[in-house]
Amino acid sequence: MSETIRISVDAMGGDKGPRVVVEGARLALKERKNTSFIFHGRQDQLDPLLAEFSDLKPVSTIHHCDTVILMDDKPSQALRKGRGTSSMWAALQSVKDGEADVAVSGGNTGALMAMATFCLRPIEGISRPAIAAIWPTLRSDIVVLDVGATIDDDARQLVDFSILGGALARALFDQDSPTVGLLNVGTEELKGLDHVKEAARVLAAAHDAGFTYYGFVEGDDIGKGTVDVVVTDGFTGNIALKTAEGTARQVGTYLRMALSADPMSRLGALLASRALNALRRKMDPRTVNGGVFLGLNGIVIKSHGGTDEIGVKSALGLAYEMARSRLMDKVAEGMRRFPRPLQATPVAALAPQPEAKPA
Amino acid sequence: MSETIRISVDAMGGDKGPRVVVEGARLALKERKNTSFIFHGRQDQLDPLLAEFSDLKPVSTIHHCDTVILMDDKPSQALRKGRGTSSMWAALQSVKDGEADVAVSGGNTGALMAMATFCLRPIEGISRPAIAAIWPTLRSDIVVLDVGATIDDDARQLVDFSILGGALARALFDQDSPTVGLLNVGTEELKGLDHVKEAARVLAAAHDAGFTYYGFVEGDDIGKGTVDVVVTDGFTGNIALKTAEGTARQVGTYLRMALSADPMSRLGALLASRALNALRRKMDPRTVNGGVFLGLNGIVIKSHGGTDEIGVKSALGLAYEMARSRLMDKVAEGMRRFPRPLQATPVAALAPQPEAKPA
Numbered sequence: 001m002s003e004t005i006r007i008s009v010d011a012m013g014g015d016k017g018p019r020v021v022v023e024g025a026r027l028a029l030k031e032r033k034n035t036s037f038i039f040h041g042r043q044d045q046l047d048p049l050l051a052e053f054s055d056l057k058p059v060s061t062i063h064h065c066d067t068v069i070l071m072d073d074k075p076s077q078a079l080r081k082g083r084g085t086s087s088m089w090a091a092l093q094s095v096k097d098g099e100a101d102v103a104v105s106g107g108n109t110g111a112l113m114a115m116a117t118f119c120l121r122p123i124e125g126i127s128r129p130a131i132a133a134i135w136p137t138l139r140s141d142i143v144v145l146d147v148g149a150t151i152d153d154d155a156r157q158l159v160d161f162s163i164l165g166g167a168l169a170r171a172l173f174d175q176d177s178p179t180v181g182l183l184n185v186g187t188e189e190l191k192g193l194d195h196v197k198e199a200a201r202v203l204a205a206a207h208d209a210g211f212t213y214y215g216f217v218e219g220d221d222i223g224k225g226t227v228d229v230v231v232t233d234g235f236t237g238n239i240a241l242k243t244a245e246g247t248a249r250q251v252g253t254y255l256r257m258a259l260s261a262d263p264m265s266r267l268g269a270l271l272a273s274r275a276l277n278a279l280r281r282k283m284d285p286r287t288v289n290g291g292v293f294l295g296l297n298g299i300v301i302k303s304h305g306g307t308d309e310i311g312v313k314s315a316l317g318l319a320y321e322m323a324r325s326r327l328m329d330k331v332a333e334g335m336r337r338f339p340r341p342l343q344a345t346p347v348a349a350l351a352p353q354p355e356a357k358p359a
Numbered sequence: 360m361s362e363t364i365r366i367s368v369d370a371m372g373g374d375k376g377p378r379v380v381v382e383g384a385r386l387a388l389k390e391r392k393n394t395s396f397i398f399h400g401r402q403d404q405l406d407p408l409l410a411e412f413s414d415l416k417p418v419s420t421i422h423h424c425d426t427v428i429l430m431d432d433k434p435s436q437a438l439r440k441g442r443g444t445s446s447m448w449a450a451l452q453s454v455k456d457g458e459a460d461v462a463v464s465g466g467n468t469g470a471l472m473a474m475a476t477f478c479l480r481p482i483e484g485i486s487r488p489a490i491a492a493i494w495p496t497l498r499s500d501i502v503v504l505d506v507g508a509t510i511d512d513d514a515r516q517l518v519d520f521s522i523l524g525g526a527l528a529r530a531l532f533d534q535d536s537p538t539v540g541l542l543n544v545g546t547e548e549l550k551g552l553d554h555v556k557e558a559a560r561v562l563a564a565a566h567d568a569g570f571t572y573y574g575f576v577e578g579d580d581i582g583k584g585t586v587d588v589v590v591t592d593g594f595t596g597n598i599a600l601k602t603a604e605g606t607a608r609q610v611g612t613y614l615r616m617a618l619s620a621d622p623m624s625r626l627g628a629l630l631a632s633r634a635l636n637a638l639r640r641k642m643d644p645r646t647v648n649g650g651v652f653l654g655l656n657g658i659v660i661k662s663h664g665g666t667d668e669i670g671v672k673s674a675l676g677l678a679y680e681m682a683r684s685r686l687m688d689k690v691a692e693g694m695r696r697f698p699r700p701l702q703a704t705p706v707a708a709l710a711p712q713p714e715a716k717p718a
Contacts, residue, residue, distance in 0.1 A: 235544055246583060265630070
C-alpha cells in the first residue's frame with residue numbers, strides 16, 4: 001500500500017537513444033511496481049516503443065519535446081538551445097512543478113548540471129551542487145562526493161558536501177549519524193591542502209550535525225569502507241572514481257587472461273563459473289549506475305550516457321530509492337542541524353566552536 | 360663485464376628494522392650480481408646480520424650511524440635531529456659524495472623528501488622534486504607523477520614533471536619520445552583547473568622536448584596505459600595511487616571470497632591454482648615497490664615502510680635499473696631539450712611558441 005513514486009525521465013538522453021531508456025523503465029517497473037513514469041522526448045519515437053510494452057504503458061505518460069541535447073553540446077550551448085524546450089529541461093521542470101518526485105537523465109553531465117542548477121536552483125545556503133557516487137566497498141556501499149560537478153578548491157564547499165553527503169547517507173543507509181571523512185594525502189603534519197585543513201577544523205567543531213566527522217581518510221580508505229561518506233573536491237573525486245573504475249577493469253582483464261591461459265585453468269574456471277559469474281555481476285558497472293545531484297531544490301539522477309537497459313534500470317532504481325527515502329527532507333534536516341549563514345561568511349565563522357581543535 | 364652498481368641503503372628505514380633490509384639486499388644480489396651495498400645504520404645490529412649472509416658480506420660495507428629517523432618524525436624534526444648523523448642522511452650523503460650511484464630508504468616519506476632536498480638539492484631550473492610511481496597497466500608499465508611530494512597547484516610544476524617523467528620513461532622504457540598526458544576530468548569545454556589548462560598550452564607548444572605531449576587523460580586512462588607518462592599534482596596523484604591500490608585489494612578480496620563460496624568453486628580454484636597464483640604474484644604490491652624521487656642532483660628510491668624482504672628486493676632492483684639506465688643523464692638531457700629559464704619566469708613564457716593552441 002505504499003505510495004507511487006513518479007519518475008520524470010529524459011527519454012532522449014544517452015548515447016543509445018530512447019529504446020534502452022524505455023526498456024530500462026520496463027525492467028525497473030518489474031522490480032518496483034509502484035512506479036509511474038513521465039517520458040520527455042519525441043512523441044513519434046516514444047509512442048511505438050510504449051506500444052510494445054503493455055505492462056509499462058498504463059503507468060507512463062509521454063511529454064513531447066522537439067529539442068534534444070546532444071552528448072557534445074557544451075553547457076552554455078545546451079542552455080541556449082534547450083532551455084524550456086528540450087527533453088532534458090522538461091524532465092527537470094516536471095520535478096520543479098511537482099508532477100514528479102525525481103528526474104533521471106543519461107544526457108551529458110555538464111549540460112545536465114547547468115540546466116538542473118538553472119531550473120531547480122541551489123538550496124538556500126548551499127553555494128554549488130555536487131554529484132555523489134554510491135561506491136561499493138568491502139564493508140558496504142558508501143557515498144563519495146563531489147565526483148565532478150565543481151572543480152574549485154574551497155573549504156566552504158567541502159563543509160557543504162559533508163552536510164549533503166551526510167543527508168544522502170541517512171536517506172540511503174538508515175543511519176542517524178553516518179561518519180564523514182575528508183579525503184587527504186596522509187596523516188602526517190604539514191600534509192594536505194589548506195582548504196582541506198580549514199574544512200577539517202570546521203567539521204571537527206560541529207556537534208549533532210546529522211553526521212559524525214571522522215577525520216582525514218586516504219585513497220585506499222574508499223575501497224575499505226572506512227567511513228560512510230568520503231568528501232573531496234570534484235576534480236579529485238572524479239579522478240579517484242575513474243581511476244578505481246580503470247583499476248577494476250584492469251584486474252578483471254588480468255583475471256580473464258589468467259583463467260584462459262591453459263586447459264587446466266579453463267577447466268577450473270568452468271567449475272567455478274557460478275562464483276565467477278556472481279563476481280562479474282558484482283563488479284558490473286551497470287549495477288551501480290547513477291550519480292546523485294545534491295544541493296538543488298529537487299532530486300536529479302545522472303545515468304551513464306553509454307549504458308544499456310540494465311544500467312538505465314539501475315539509475316531508475318536509485319531514483320526510486322532516493323525519492324522513497326525522502327532525500328529532500330533529509331537534506332533540509334541537514335541544513336537545519338548544521339545552520340548555514342549567508343554565503344559571504346568566511347568558513348571559519350561557520351564552526352559552532354571555532355576555537356576547538358580537530359579530533 | 361658490466362660495471363658494478365653501488366647502492367647506498369638506509370638500513371634502519373622502514374617499520375620492520377634492518378633484518379628485512381639486509382635480507383632484501385641478499386635477494387637483490389642474487390638477481391643482479393654486479394651490485395655492491397653501503398649499509399648505513401647501527402653497526403652492532405648490522406654486523407651479526409651480515410655475518411649470517413656469506414654471499415652478501417663481500418660486496419657490502421657498513422657505515423655506522425647513531426641516529427635513526429622514526430616513522431612518525433615530522434620532516435622538520437627529522438632534519439633537526441638527523442642532519443649529518445642519521446642513517447637516512449648518510450645514505451643520501453654517499454650519493455652526493457659519489458660513493459654510491461643511488462640511495463634507497465624505507466623511512467618516512469616526508470622526512471626522506473626533506474632530507475633529500477636539503478642534501479642533494481634540486482636540479483637547476485626545477486622548482487621542486489616529485490615522486491614518480493612505476494604503474495603496471497594493461498599495455499605495459501607507465502610512469503605516474505607526482506604521487507605525493509608536492510601539493511601545490513602550479514602550471515610550472517606540471518611542466519617540470521613532464522620533463523622529469525619523460526626522462527624517467529626514456530631511461531626505463533628505452534623510448535626516444537614517450538607520450539605524456541595531463542590528468543584531468545574530461546574533455547568537455549570548461550572542465551579542468553586553470554593551472555592544468557595553462558600547463559597544457561605550454562606542453563602543446565613544445566617540440567622535440569624529449570617527450571610527445573598527448574593531451575588530457577582521465578583517471579581510467581591510467582589502468583589502460585593510454586600514455587607512457589601521466590602528470591598530475593602530488594595531491595591528486597597520491598589519491599589516485601592509493602585509490603587504485605585500494606580497488607585492487609578490494610577486487611582481490613571479492614575474488615577470494617567468490618572462489619571459496621562453495622565446494623565446486625573451491626575445486627575450480629584448485630585446478631586453476633597455477634593461473635591464480637601467477638595473478639596473485641602479478642598483483643602483489645611488493646613487486647612494484649619503490650617511488651623514484653625526481654628533480655634532485657642524485658637518484659633516491661623510496662621503499663614502502665611496511666614491506667618485507669621481497670618488497671625491499673624490488674626497491675633495490677628498481678634502484679639498480681635507475682642507475683644502470685643512467686637516469687641522471689636522461690634528466691640532464693631532458694633539461695637541455697626543454698630549456699628552462701629562471702624560476703621567476705611566468706610559465707606561459709616557457710613555451711617555444713606561446714601563441715600556439717593546444718593540440
